[in-house]
Amino acid sequence: xxxxxSGVPQLPYLVRRFLYEQMNPLHDPDNISPDQYPTFRGRxxxxxSATATYHAPSDHSGIKGMRRERIRSVGSWRGxxxxxxCVFINNGNDxxxxxxxxxxxxxxxxxxxxxxxxxxxxLVAGFSPVADSPDAxxxxxxxxxxxxxxxxxRRGLQVIHLDCIVxxxxxxxxxxxxxxxxxxxxxxxxxxxxxxYVNKFADHxxxxxxx
Amino acid sequence: xxxxxxxxxDFCYLVRRDTINTxxxxxxxxxxxxxxxxxxxxxxxxxxxxxxxxxLPRQHSLSHYHYLIEEFAAPNGLCxxxxxxxxxxxxxxxxxxxxxxxxxxxxxxxxxxxxxxxAARVDYAARGLLVGPCTNLPAFVLEENAESARKDAAADxxxxxxxxxxxxxxxxxxxxxxxDDDVESDVILARTPGKLIQNNRAFSYTNVCM
Numbered sequence: 234x235x236x237x238x239s240g241v242p243q244l245p246y247l248v249r250r251f252l253y254e255q256m257n258p259l260h261d262p263d264n265i266s267p268d269q270y271p272t273f274r275g276r277x278x279x280x281x282s283a284t285a286t287y288h289a290p291s292d293h294s295g296i297k298g299m300r301r302e303r304i305r306s307v308g309s310w311r312g313x314x315x316x317x318x319c320v321f322i323n324n325g326n327d328x329x330x331x332x333x334x335x336x337x338x339x340x341x342x343x344x345x346x347x348x349x350x351x352x353x354x355x356l357v358a359g360f361s362p363v364a365d366s367p368d369a370x371x372x373x374x375x376x377x378x379x380x381x382x383x384x385x386x387r388r389g390l391q392v393i394h395l396d397c398i399v400x401x402x403x404x405x406x407x408x409x410x411x412x413x414x415x416x417x418x419x420x421x422x423x424x425x426x427x428x429x430y431v432n433k434f435a436d437h438x439x440x441x442x443x444x
Numbered sequence: 445x446x447x448x449x450x451x452x453x454d455f456c457y458l459v460r461r462d463t464i465n466t467x468x469x470x471x472x473x474x475x476x477x478x479x480x481x482x483x484x485x486x487x488x489x490x491x492x493x494x495x496x497x498x499x500l501p502r503q504h505s506l507s508h509y510h511y512l513i514e515e516f517a518a519p520n521g522l523c524x525x526x527x528x529x530x531x532x533x534x535x536x537x538x539x540x541x542x543x544x545x546x547x548x549x550x551x552x553x554x555x556x557x558x559x560x561x562x563a564a565r566v567d568y569a570a571r572g573l574l575v576g577p578c579t580n581l582p583a584f585v586l587e588e589n590a591e592s593a594r595k596d597a598a599a600d601x602x603x604x605x606x607x608x609x610x611x612x613x614x615x616x617x618x619x620x621x622x623x624d625d626d627v628e629s630d631v632i633l634a635r636t637p638g639k640l641i642q643n644n645r646a647f648s649y650t651n652v653c654m
Contacts, residue, residue: 279638280638281634342634344637372447372453373450395633396631433457434453434457440457
Protein backbone atom coordinates (compact mmCIF):
# COMPACT_ATOMS: atom_id res chain seq x y z
CA UNK A 234 0.00 0.00 0.00
CA UNK A 235 2.87 2.33 0.72
CA UNK A 236 4.14 1.51 -2.75
CA UNK A 237 0.88 2.72 -4.23
CA UNK A 238 0.69 5.92 -2.26
CA SER A 239 4.26 6.94 -2.88
CA GLY A 240 4.08 5.96 -6.53
CA VAL A 241 7.05 3.62 -6.34
CA PRO A 242 5.81 0.20 -7.45
CA GLN A 243 9.16 -1.49 -6.99
CA LEU A 244 9.29 -0.58 -3.30
CA PRO A 245 8.46 -4.04 -1.91
CA TYR A 246 11.20 -5.57 -4.09
CA LEU A 247 13.70 -2.94 -2.94
CA VAL A 248 12.82 -3.49 0.72
CA ARG A 249 13.25 -7.25 0.38
CA ARG A 250 16.60 -6.77 -1.33
CA PHE A 251 17.67 -4.43 1.45
CA LEU A 252 16.68 -6.98 4.09
CA TYR A 253 18.69 -9.66 2.31
CA GLU A 254 21.71 -7.35 2.35
CA GLN A 255 21.26 -6.63 6.05
CA MET A 256 20.88 -10.27 6.99
CA ASN A 257 23.69 -11.48 4.72
CA PRO A 258 26.29 -8.75 4.76
CA LEU A 259 28.95 -10.82 3.01
CA HIS A 260 26.83 -11.80 0.07
CA ASP A 261 26.04 -9.73 -2.96
CA PRO A 262 22.29 -9.58 -3.57
CA ASP A 263 22.89 -9.57 -7.31
CA ASN A 264 24.27 -13.10 -7.15
CA ILE A 265 20.97 -14.69 -6.26
CA SER A 266 17.56 -14.47 -7.79
CA PRO A 267 15.09 -12.01 -6.28
CA ASP A 268 12.77 -14.86 -5.29
CA GLN A 269 15.25 -15.80 -2.60
CA TYR A 270 15.08 -12.44 -0.90
CA PRO A 271 13.33 -12.68 2.49
CA THR A 272 9.57 -12.31 2.36
CA PHE A 273 8.48 -9.24 4.12
CA ARG A 274 5.13 -8.84 5.80
CA GLY A 275 6.11 -6.56 8.59
CA ARG A 276 5.40 -3.02 9.50
CA UNK A 277 6.80 -0.05 7.63
CA UNK A 278 6.69 3.42 9.05
CA UNK A 279 7.43 6.55 7.09
CA UNK A 280 9.22 9.43 8.77
CA UNK A 281 9.48 12.99 7.66
CA SER A 282 12.92 13.74 8.99
CA ALA A 283 16.08 12.31 10.47
CA THR A 284 18.88 14.01 12.35
CA ALA A 285 22.48 13.58 11.34
CA THR A 286 25.05 14.22 14.04
CA TYR A 287 28.71 14.36 13.16
CA HIS A 288 32.02 15.42 14.54
CA ALA A 289 32.63 19.09 14.02
CA PRO A 290 35.18 20.54 16.39
CA SER A 291 35.07 24.24 16.88
CA ASP A 292 36.19 26.83 19.39
CA HIS A 293 32.69 27.00 20.74
CA SER A 294 32.12 23.34 21.37
CA GLY A 295 35.70 22.18 21.81
CA ILE A 296 37.63 19.42 20.09
CA LYS A 297 34.92 16.87 20.74
CA GLY A 298 32.16 19.09 19.45
CA MET A 299 29.41 17.57 17.35
CA ARG A 300 26.97 19.19 14.99
CA ARG A 301 23.42 18.12 14.36
CA GLU A 302 21.31 18.80 11.27
CA ARG A 303 17.97 17.62 9.97
CA ILE A 304 17.43 15.64 6.79
CA ARG A 305 13.88 16.12 5.60
CA SER A 306 11.76 14.19 3.16
CA VAL A 307 8.19 15.41 3.17
CA GLY A 308 5.35 15.49 0.70
CA SER A 309 4.52 19.08 1.46
CA TRP A 310 6.86 21.55 3.12
CA ARG A 311 5.17 24.51 4.78
CA GLY A 312 2.09 24.07 2.67
CA UNK A 313 4.01 24.15 -0.59
CA UNK A 314 5.65 21.52 -2.74
CA UNK A 315 7.57 18.48 -1.66
CA UNK A 316 10.97 18.78 -0.04
CA UNK A 317 13.33 15.88 -0.49
CA UNK A 318 16.84 16.65 0.70
CA CYS A 319 20.00 15.26 -0.83
CA VAL A 320 22.62 13.51 1.23
CA PHE A 321 26.16 12.18 1.04
CA ILE A 322 26.43 8.43 1.30
CA ASN A 323 29.53 6.54 2.32
CA ASN A 324 30.20 4.22 -0.59
CA GLY A 325 32.75 2.08 1.18
CA ASN A 326 35.88 3.32 -0.61
CA ASP A 327 38.31 4.57 1.94
CA UNK A 328 39.55 7.35 -0.28
CA UNK A 329 39.31 10.84 1.16
CA UNK A 330 37.13 13.54 -0.26
CA UNK A 331 34.32 13.01 -2.68
CA UNK A 332 35.84 9.81 -4.11
CA UNK A 333 34.70 7.98 -0.99
CA UNK A 334 31.17 9.30 -1.23
CA UNK A 335 28.09 9.24 -3.40
CA UNK A 336 25.35 11.80 -3.58
CA UNK A 337 21.72 10.73 -3.45
CA UNK A 338 18.31 12.21 -2.95
CA UNK A 339 16.22 10.89 -0.08
CA UNK A 340 12.73 10.06 -1.33
CA UNK A 341 11.40 8.34 1.76
CA UNK A 342 12.66 7.80 5.28
CA UNK A 343 11.48 4.44 6.55
CA UNK A 344 11.63 2.19 9.51
CA UNK A 345 11.16 -1.41 8.49
CA UNK A 346 10.35 -4.05 11.08
CA UNK A 347 11.33 -7.57 10.12
CA UNK A 348 11.57 -10.50 12.52
CA UNK A 349 11.42 -8.21 15.52
CA UNK A 350 14.29 -6.03 14.37
CA UNK A 351 13.78 -2.42 13.34
CA UNK A 352 15.85 -1.27 10.40
CA UNK A 353 16.00 2.50 9.89
CA UNK A 354 16.50 3.04 6.20
CA UNK A 355 15.84 5.36 3.35
CA LEU A 356 14.67 5.05 -0.22
CA VAL A 357 17.14 7.03 -2.28
CA ALA A 358 17.69 7.97 -5.89
CA GLY A 359 21.41 7.99 -6.58
CA PHE A 360 23.73 10.26 -8.54
CA SER A 361 27.04 9.29 -10.15
CA PRO A 362 30.06 11.43 -10.93
CA VAL A 363 30.40 12.43 -14.55
CA ALA A 364 34.21 12.63 -14.60
CA ASP A 365 37.21 11.52 -12.55
CA SER A 366 37.96 14.95 -11.23
CA PRO A 367 36.13 18.14 -10.35
CA ASP A 368 35.10 20.65 -12.99
CA ALA A 369 38.03 22.91 -13.92
CA UNK A 370 36.09 26.18 -13.84
CA UNK A 371 34.15 25.94 -10.62
CA UNK A 372 36.23 23.37 -8.78
CA UNK A 373 33.09 21.36 -7.91
CA UNK A 374 32.37 17.74 -8.77
CA UNK A 375 29.60 17.22 -11.29
CA UNK A 376 27.16 14.33 -10.86
CA UNK A 377 24.29 13.09 -12.97
CA UNK A 378 21.20 11.18 -11.88
CA UNK A 379 21.45 7.38 -12.04
CA UNK A 380 18.97 6.27 -14.65
CA UNK A 381 17.82 2.67 -14.87
CA UNK A 382 16.09 2.94 -18.17
CA UNK A 383 17.43 5.54 -20.58
CA UNK A 384 14.39 5.34 -22.77
CA UNK A 385 11.83 6.25 -20.14
CA UNK A 386 14.14 8.16 -17.85
CA ARG A 387 13.24 6.01 -14.86
CA ARG A 388 15.61 6.63 -11.96
CA GLY A 389 17.62 3.90 -10.30
CA LEU A 390 16.35 3.55 -6.73
CA GLN A 391 17.81 1.80 -3.73
CA VAL A 392 16.94 1.24 -0.10
CA ILE A 393 19.92 1.90 2.14
CA HIS A 394 20.50 1.77 5.86
CA LEU A 395 20.65 5.13 7.58
CA ASP A 396 24.15 4.37 8.83
CA CYS A 397 25.44 4.87 5.30
CA ILE A 398 24.31 8.47 5.30
CA VAL A 399 26.97 10.94 6.33
CA UNK A 400 25.22 14.31 6.16
CA UNK A 401 23.21 16.68 3.99
CA UNK A 402 24.43 17.57 0.53
CA UNK A 403 23.59 20.55 -1.57
CA UNK A 404 23.34 20.06 -5.31
CA UNK A 405 23.14 22.91 -7.79
CA UNK A 406 21.76 22.25 -11.25
CA UNK A 407 24.12 22.75 -14.16
CA UNK A 408 22.18 25.17 -16.31
CA UNK A 409 24.66 25.63 -19.14
CA UNK A 410 24.45 28.82 -21.09
CA UNK A 411 20.70 29.15 -21.45
CA UNK A 412 18.36 30.91 -19.13
CA UNK A 413 16.39 28.87 -16.65
CA UNK A 414 12.67 28.76 -17.55
CA UNK A 415 10.53 31.07 -15.49
CA UNK A 416 8.05 28.41 -14.57
CA UNK A 417 10.62 26.15 -12.92
CA UNK A 418 9.70 25.93 -9.25
CA UNK A 419 12.48 25.52 -6.72
CA UNK A 420 10.93 22.34 -5.34
CA UNK A 421 11.46 20.69 -8.73
CA UNK A 422 15.15 21.47 -9.05
CA UNK A 423 16.36 18.01 -8.18
CA UNK A 424 14.47 16.46 -11.04
CA UNK A 425 14.81 19.19 -13.62
CA UNK A 426 18.48 19.09 -14.60
CA UNK A 427 20.61 16.53 -16.37
CA UNK A 428 23.63 17.19 -14.18
CA UNK A 429 24.37 18.85 -10.86
CA TYR A 430 27.31 20.48 -9.16
CA VAL A 431 28.06 19.09 -5.71
CA ASN A 432 28.28 22.29 -3.77
CA LYS A 433 31.41 22.10 -1.65
CA PHE A 434 31.19 25.78 -0.83
CA ALA A 435 27.98 25.47 1.22
CA ASP A 436 29.91 25.40 4.48
CA HIS A 437 33.25 24.16 5.68
CA UNK A 438 31.93 20.72 6.58
CA UNK A 439 30.77 20.25 2.99
CA UNK A 440 34.15 21.46 1.78
CA UNK A 441 36.00 18.84 3.79
CA UNK A 442 33.68 16.11 2.55
CA UNK A 443 33.34 17.00 -1.11
CA UNK A 444 36.82 18.31 -1.78
CA UNK B 445 36.10 35.30 -12.55
CA UNK B 446 34.36 32.10 -11.51
CA UNK B 447 37.73 30.38 -11.32
CA UNK B 448 39.16 33.20 -9.21
CA UNK B 449 36.31 33.00 -6.73
CA UNK B 450 36.44 29.23 -6.69
CA UNK B 451 40.17 29.33 -5.90
CA UNK B 452 39.62 31.95 -3.20
CA UNK B 453 36.83 29.97 -1.54
CA ASP B 454 38.94 26.83 -1.68
CA PHE B 455 41.72 28.70 0.10
CA CYS B 456 39.36 30.01 2.77
CA TYR B 457 37.79 26.66 3.47
CA LEU B 458 41.14 24.83 3.49
CA VAL B 459 42.51 27.27 6.01
CA ARG B 460 39.31 26.82 8.01
CA ARG B 461 40.04 23.12 8.64
CA ASP B 462 40.79 21.98 12.14
CA THR B 463 43.73 19.78 11.19
CA ILE B 464 46.26 20.89 8.63
CA ASN B 465 49.00 18.57 7.42
CA THR B 466 51.61 18.91 4.69
CA UNK B 467 49.17 17.82 2.00
CA UNK B 468 46.74 20.49 3.09
CA UNK B 469 49.53 23.06 3.06
CA UNK B 470 50.33 22.04 -0.51
CA UNK B 471 46.66 22.42 -1.41
CA UNK B 472 46.61 25.82 0.25
CA UNK B 473 49.63 26.93 -1.76
CA UNK B 474 48.08 25.68 -4.97
CA UNK B 475 44.78 27.41 -4.24
CA UNK B 476 46.56 30.67 -3.50
CA UNK B 477 48.62 30.42 -6.67
CA UNK B 478 45.46 29.76 -8.68
CA UNK B 479 43.76 32.71 -7.06
CA UNK B 480 46.64 35.06 -7.84
CA UNK B 481 46.65 33.86 -11.41
CA UNK B 482 42.91 34.10 -12.00
CA UNK B 483 42.31 37.41 -10.27
CA UNK B 484 44.17 39.18 -13.06
CA UNK B 485 40.82 39.17 -14.88
CA UNK B 486 39.69 41.87 -12.50
CA UNK B 487 42.66 43.98 -13.47
CA UNK B 488 42.33 43.36 -17.21
CA UNK B 489 38.63 44.21 -17.25
CA UNK B 490 39.31 47.41 -15.36
CA UNK B 491 37.55 46.55 -12.12
CA UNK B 492 40.74 47.25 -10.19
CA UNK B 493 43.31 49.43 -11.86
CA UNK B 494 47.02 49.88 -11.78
CA UNK B 495 50.06 48.24 -10.29
CA UNK B 496 48.59 48.25 -6.79
CA UNK B 497 45.28 46.83 -7.88
CA UNK B 498 45.33 44.08 -5.27
CA UNK B 499 47.22 45.84 -2.56
CA LEU B 500 44.59 45.15 0.05
CA PRO B 501 45.64 44.16 3.57
CA ARG B 502 43.44 41.11 3.91
CA GLN B 503 44.41 39.82 0.48
CA HIS B 504 48.06 40.39 1.22
CA SER B 505 47.74 38.52 4.50
CA LEU B 506 46.82 35.38 2.53
CA SER B 507 50.42 34.95 1.49
CA HIS B 508 51.53 34.81 5.11
CA TYR B 509 49.17 32.04 6.11
CA HIS B 510 51.46 29.16 5.12
CA TYR B 511 54.34 30.34 7.31
CA LEU B 512 52.08 31.27 10.20
CA ILE B 513 50.33 27.92 10.13
CA GLU B 514 53.69 26.20 10.35
CA GLU B 515 54.62 28.42 13.29
CA PHE B 516 51.36 28.59 15.19
CA ALA B 517 49.15 25.68 14.01
CA ALA B 518 45.76 25.88 12.36
CA PRO B 519 43.75 29.06 12.74
CA ASN B 520 40.62 26.89 12.83
CA GLY B 521 38.13 29.52 11.88
CA LEU B 522 39.79 32.52 13.48
CA CYS B 523 38.03 35.33 11.70
CA UNK B 524 40.11 37.99 10.03
CA UNK B 525 37.68 40.64 11.17
CA UNK B 526 38.51 40.19 14.84
CA UNK B 527 40.31 43.49 14.90
CA UNK B 528 37.21 45.14 13.54
CA UNK B 529 34.90 43.52 16.07
CA UNK B 530 37.22 44.13 18.98
CA UNK B 531 37.42 47.79 18.04
CA UNK B 532 33.80 48.18 19.08
CA UNK B 533 34.21 46.65 22.53
CA UNK B 534 37.69 47.94 23.27
CA UNK B 535 37.65 51.41 21.79
CA UNK B 536 34.26 52.76 20.83
CA UNK B 537 32.30 51.75 23.88
CA UNK B 538 34.91 52.80 26.46
CA UNK B 539 35.21 56.13 24.68
CA UNK B 540 31.49 56.64 24.86
CA UNK B 541 31.59 55.83 28.57
CA UNK B 542 34.32 58.35 29.21
CA UNK B 543 33.91 61.97 30.02
CA UNK B 544 35.84 62.83 26.82
CA UNK B 545 38.47 64.65 28.88
CA UNK B 546 41.81 62.91 28.38
CA UNK B 547 39.78 59.99 27.18
CA UNK B 548 42.71 57.72 26.44
CA UNK B 549 43.58 57.22 30.07
CA UNK B 550 39.95 56.54 30.96
CA UNK B 551 39.62 54.03 28.14
CA UNK B 552 42.70 52.18 29.26
CA UNK B 553 41.39 51.94 32.82
CA UNK B 554 37.99 50.73 31.53
CA UNK B 555 39.63 48.00 29.46
CA UNK B 556 41.82 46.96 32.37
CA UNK B 557 38.81 46.63 34.66
CA UNK B 558 36.79 44.69 32.08
CA UNK B 559 39.66 42.28 31.63
CA UNK B 560 39.93 41.79 35.38
CA UNK B 561 36.22 41.12 35.65
CA UNK B 562 36.39 38.57 32.87
CA ALA B 563 39.35 36.83 34.51
CA ALA B 564 37.56 36.77 37.86
CA ARG B 565 34.50 35.25 36.25
CA VAL B 566 36.54 32.52 34.65
CA ASP B 567 38.19 31.83 37.99
CA TYR B 568 34.87 31.64 39.85
CA ALA B 569 33.38 29.38 37.24
CA ALA B 570 36.37 27.05 37.47
CA ARG B 571 35.88 26.84 41.24
CA GLY B 572 32.18 26.09 40.80
CA LEU B 573 31.10 29.20 42.64
CA LEU B 574 28.69 30.29 39.97
CA VAL B 575 26.52 27.21 40.25
CA GLY B 576 23.73 27.04 42.76
CA PRO B 577 21.73 29.51 44.82
CA CYS B 578 22.65 33.12 45.33
CA THR B 579 25.09 34.19 47.94
CA ASN B 580 23.76 36.22 50.81
CA LEU B 581 25.10 33.54 53.11
CA PRO B 582 27.95 33.50 55.61
CA ALA B 583 31.36 32.42 54.39
CA PHE B 584 31.43 28.93 55.92
CA VAL B 585 28.10 28.08 54.26
CA LEU B 586 29.41 29.43 50.99
CA GLU B 587 32.42 27.19 51.25
CA GLU B 588 30.26 24.13 51.84
CA ASN B 589 28.08 25.01 48.91
CA ALA B 590 31.11 25.57 46.77
CA GLU B 591 32.38 22.07 47.60
CA SER B 592 29.12 20.34 46.76
CA ALA B 593 28.58 22.57 43.75
CA ARG B 594 31.98 21.58 42.44
CA LYS B 595 31.14 17.91 42.83
CA ASP B 596 27.75 18.36 41.15
CA ALA B 597 29.24 20.36 38.32
CA ALA B 598 31.86 17.69 37.70
CA ALA B 599 29.24 14.92 37.73
CA ASP B 600 26.96 16.85 35.38
CA UNK B 601 29.78 17.56 33.01
CA UNK B 602 30.66 13.89 32.83
CA UNK B 603 27.07 12.91 32.18
CA UNK B 604 26.73 15.42 29.41
CA UNK B 605 29.83 14.24 27.68
CA UNK B 606 28.85 10.57 27.86
CA UNK B 607 25.38 11.38 26.72
CA UNK B 608 26.37 13.34 23.76
CA UNK B 609 28.84 11.09 21.98
CA UNK B 610 32.10 9.32 22.12
CA UNK B 611 35.48 10.91 21.87
CA UNK B 612 37.60 11.29 18.78
CA UNK B 613 40.53 8.98 18.46
CA UNK B 614 42.98 11.31 16.77
CA UNK B 615 43.06 13.79 19.63
CA UNK B 616 45.19 11.66 21.87
CA UNK B 617 44.49 13.54 25.08
CA UNK B 618 43.37 10.31 26.71
CA UNK B 619 41.73 12.08 29.58
CA UNK B 620 39.62 9.15 30.56
CA UNK B 621 36.51 9.53 28.45
CA UNK B 622 34.94 6.07 28.67
CA UNK B 623 34.37 4.83 25.14
CA ASP B 624 34.66 1.39 23.66
CA ASP B 625 33.93 2.34 20.10
CA ASP B 626 34.51 5.78 18.70
CA VAL B 627 31.34 7.06 17.11
CA GLU B 628 32.18 9.89 14.80
CA SER B 629 28.80 10.37 13.21
CA ASP B 630 25.31 9.06 13.51
CA VAL B 631 22.00 9.38 11.68
CA ILE B 632 18.78 8.71 13.57
CA LEU B 633 15.17 8.92 12.50
CA ALA B 634 12.80 11.45 14.07
CA ARG B 635 10.90 10.28 17.15
CA THR B 636 7.42 10.10 15.68
CA PRO B 637 6.56 8.71 12.28
CA GLY B 638 4.80 10.90 9.79
CA LYS B 639 1.23 10.44 8.62
CA LEU B 640 0.64 8.48 5.49
CA ILE B 641 -0.99 11.16 3.37
CA GLN B 642 -2.20 10.78 -0.16
CA ASN B 643 0.06 13.33 -1.74
CA ASN B 644 3.31 11.92 -0.38
CA ARG B 645 4.34 10.98 -3.86
CA ALA B 646 7.96 10.12 -4.36
CA PHE B 647 6.99 9.31 -7.93
CA SER B 648 7.85 12.64 -9.46
CA TYR B 649 11.45 12.05 -8.50
CA THR B 650 11.62 8.64 -10.09
CA ASN B 651 11.73 10.04 -13.58
CA VAL B 652 14.27 12.32 -15.12
CA CYS B 653 12.82 14.95 -17.43
CA MET B 654 14.11 14.02 -20.84
